[in-house]
Amino acid sequence: MKKLTNRGLHRDIAYFYLGLIIAFSFSGIILNHRQDWYPMNYVYDSKPFELQIPEDTKELTKEYIISKTEDVGKYDGHRVREGKLRVYFKGNAIFDADATTGKGIIEFKRKVPIIGHSMYLHKSTNNFWVWYSDIFGVAMLVIAITGVMIPMGKKGFKARGWKLAVLGMIIPILFLIFFS
Template sequence: MYKITNRNLHRDFAYFYVGLIIAFSFSGIILNHRQDWYPMDYTYESEEVAIALDASTTDISQEYIEAFSKEWDVEYDGHRVRDNTLRVYYKDNVILDVDMKTGNGLLEYKRKVPFIGHTMFLHKSTNSFWIWYSDIFGAAMLLIAITGMLIPNGKNGFKSRGWKFAVAGILFPLLFLILYA
């Protein structure tokens, strides 16, 4: 007969969510270092291009971009102008960056990094089903943390010394927020 105890709840929820714990751990670490390495995608092919831009930054339209993009066999998906750079997004993860002053640019064909890039997709997903599943996962992580604290008894238990570590673990991020946020 199955008896509901802190140890059993902790173990079973941890077993069930171990894959997601690992995936979110990897992607969370990588998101922390995305300025150095962003594996959502990598460039597998690139091509230097020169475009004769005769429009001002306010006159750039989808039609204008589609006209000079025909030679690359790509489908327009959006664009933006920032800091004198035109960035054009095409379907199938193709990106064009063009210097608005010179017309010189780089057309990049990108792919998602296997496994790691896919875990980041999960971490950043806005799909409503996945948001609910992630919320349930967050609640399960709370359950895992709480039941994990309550498993040990005696001199190493939460009441004896575990609460000190828990307070330190809570104070550290709070201190960081106060000093750096």
């Protein structure tokens, strides 16, 4: 039986999680810039729409909205906030309108293939996926620790690696101190 080494453990865990590392890297970068481009929901079509708003806003119920929007899609929820009405439909259609006039626009959205779907990995709350992601997090710790412990001579952790590690830790700490 072969001896288990830091290098072997580091390599094998990295190989096993290669696909997830790539997917999390891409989706993490995209999530950092979601205000500029959000591939989970890009608008592929839109059209003006007007919903007749009842005199009494208490009548603006789920049932009322369903009866007036059956031809748009299957109702998935709504809200009224700061004079704006938003109605969600299954299949990623959203109606945004003025809550007093009912005039607005329906946007039909879909995910960017592959990239938009990989973002689901970052956002999923599926019980299995949460546990799998937690195990992945532990595996990333093992990769970091075994990587530090791989002897590398003049370029190893004891020689210069510790300086890079300290610098790499200082940057997030400073961010937390000054920007959170």
